[in-house]
Amino acid sequence: MTTNSMTKNIEYQSRWSEALQGNYGQPAISLVRGEGSHVWDADGNKYLDFLAGIATNILGHANNEIASAISEQSRTLNHVSNFYMHDGVVRLAERLNALTGALTGSGQARTFFCNSGAEANEAALKLSRLTGRTRIVATNGAFHGRTMGALSLTGQPSKREPFKPLLKGISHVPFGDAKAMRKAVTKKTAMVIVEPILGEHGVVMPPDGYLQTLRAICDESGALLAIDAVQTGMGRTGTWFGFEHEGITPDIITLAKGLGGGLPLGAMIALGKNATLFQAGHHGTTFGGNPIACAASHAVLDILERDDLLNRAIILGERIKSNLQSLPGVVEVRGRGLLLGIVLRDEIAVELNSALLSHGLLANSPNSNVIRLAPALNISDDDVAEFSQIFRSTLEQVMLK
Ligand SMILES: *Cc1c(COP(=O)(O)O)cnc(C)c1O
Numbered sequence: 001m002t003t004n005s006m007t008k009n010i011e012y013q014s015r016w017s018e019a020l021q022g023n024y025g026q027p028a029i030s031l032v033r034g035e036g037s038h039v040w041d042a043d044g045n046k047y048l049d050f051l052a053g054i055a056t057n058i059l060g061h062a063n064n065e066i067a068s069a070i071s072e073q074s075r076t077l078n079h080v081s082n083f084y085m086h087d088g089v090v091r092l093a094e095r096l097n098a099l100t101g102a103l104t105g106s107g108q109a110r111t112f113f114c115n116s117g118a119e120a121n122e123a124a125l126k127l128s129r130l131t132g133r134t135r136i137v138a139t140n141g142a143f144h145g146r147t148m149g150a151l152s153l154t155g156q157p158s159k160r161e162p163f164k165p166l167l168k169g170i171s172h173v174p175f176g177d178a179k180a181m182r183k184a185v186t187k188k189t190a191m192v193i194v195e196p197i198l199g200e201h202g203v204v205m206p207p208d209g210y211l212q213t214l215r216a217i218c219d220e221s222g223a224l225l226a227i228d229a230v231q232t233g234m235g236r237t238g239t240w241f242g243f244e245h246e247g248i249t250p251d252i253i254t255l256a257k258g259l260g261g262g263l264p265l266g267a268m269i270a271l272g273k274n275a276t277l278f279q280a281g282h283h284g285t286t287f288g289g290n291p292i293a294c295a296a297s298h299a300v301l302d303i304l305e306r307d308d309l310l311n312r313a314i315i316l317g318e319r320i321k322s323n324l325q326s327l328p329g330v331v332e333v334r335g336r337g338l339l340l341g342i343v344l345r346d347e348i349a350v351e352l353n354s355a356l357l358s359h360g361l362l363a364n365s366p367n368s369n370v371i372r373l374a375p376a377l378n379i380s381d382d383d384v385a386e387f388s389q390i391f392r393s394t395l396e397q398v399m400l401k
Pocket of ligand 1: 115116117118119121143144145146195199200228229230231232256257
């Protein structure tokens with residue numbers, strides 16, 4: 001890397017901070033292109049991408065099949081609005097509904113498409129109002145998005161404080177604490193919303209049986225159980241939505257991130273009798289279910305199914321855990337499938353993450369002692385070996401300092 005002359009990355013830093021609003025921290029590098037699980041920056045440096053656009057590029061960068069699907073769709077029909085139907089949106093809803101498993105027996109499922117995770121949770125929030133109840137219980141530390149409704153669900157004070165007052169009637173209880181949930185949920189509760197694993201909060205796992213207990217609590221009180229699978233969904237944790245290992249059926253599932261394979265696409269799937277709560281005029285969005293985003297999502301589902309990538313996520317997750325968990329300075333590697341949090345003994349995650357960047361590895365530090373990994377599900381064995389090697393040597397260096 002050039003050190004004393006102005007590099008292109010540094011030039012972009014000053015232009016970026018002049019031209020864009022200050023709501024994000026200043027990024028260090030500007031990316032130019034990607035291929036599989038590698039990206040290149042404006043100075044020509046190559047990186048192994050173990051964050052994948054925050055769990056979004058579920059099949060890596062510049063995937064040929066996704067690119068062909070997008071390209072073909074963009075030459076055929078690229079936007080119609082929801083005044084008209086098109087094959088891609090109908091088939092995508094059918095596929096997602098089927099993946100929930102709710103269609104077996106007399107079950108039903110219906111999908112609403114939007115463009116992001118926050119919008120998917122906004123839709124869930126509005127759907128829950130149609131039960132006639134208004135109260136909601138969410139969990140501390142949870143991330144459900146940044147728009148005012150979704151922010152009201154988000155359980156992170158630093159993100160909420162500057163924007164109060166938020167929506168009324170929403171309470172937060174400790175994540176993983178079923179007793180606290182039981183106390184908070186009443187006959188007035190419209191919805192309980194949880195992430196199967198807290199992603200943004202540092203890949204925090206609930207105790208086994210937590211979702212089953214929440215299901216029972218919601219059944220007793222008549223509240224809807226919404227699973228925010230925006231980060232855990234699309235096979236990342238080894239099942240389609242990240243809750244199936246508990247054997248429950250939620251009332252609502254929200255999706256985004258990996259759903260469009262890098263294109264903006266979100267979904268709110270309502271199951272059972274709630275599937276038909278939305279009536280004409282209740283909700284909408286211009287871009288939701290856009291033909292190009294749907295075409296990308298079909299390609300994503302095709303590849304995930306064809307290449308058995310849900311199983312591969314489990315195998316590679318276990319491999320990464322066993323490669324790292326006995327390293328000096330690592331307390332544990334938690335998470336499921338390819339959503340992993342490396343818990344460090346010392347509060348060095350921020351420093352380690354920037355050292356990883358300068359050694360050619362993209363990851364992230366959601367808090368001071370956790371490094372989060374959310375690579376593409378089609379990473380190769382070589383990518384995993386390269387990752388383990390970079391991580392090990394960088395951690396050693398940072399700990400010696
Ligand atoms: C990222 C995320 C969201 C918000 O998604 P956006 O597309 O950024 O609005 C919501 N819930 C969870 C669990 C997330 O990880």
